[in-house]
Amino acid sequence: MINLTDSAINHLKSVLSSSNDPDKNTLRLWIKEGGCAGMEYQMKITEPEEGDIIIESGEVKISIDSKYKTLLEGCSIDYTDDLSDSGLKISNPNAARSCGCGTSFEPASKEK
Known part of the structure; x- marks a missing residue:
């Protein structure tokens, strides 16, 4: 359903291992209306919520709000760290277009 690059897996393993709360061991991904292109990605290290879809990739657990499964199907998450920007980036085959900042x-x- 969602693919993580090796770079994203390594980054998330580092972030998750430094958490002081063992219950917050999951990257939760959901979408909300907003941003310059209409829909905005949201991510948080937390516990999965009831009804979430759980995916494990390279020892990293991802939970996805099930109502956005169709919009997130086939996404790839990468981690980049360069002079101009660093962070998790989502490549979404279900997007007609993305904004310049890459978050919406x-x-x-x-469909929503």
């Missing part, structure tokens, strides 16, 4: 997108279909 317009869905190819209008």
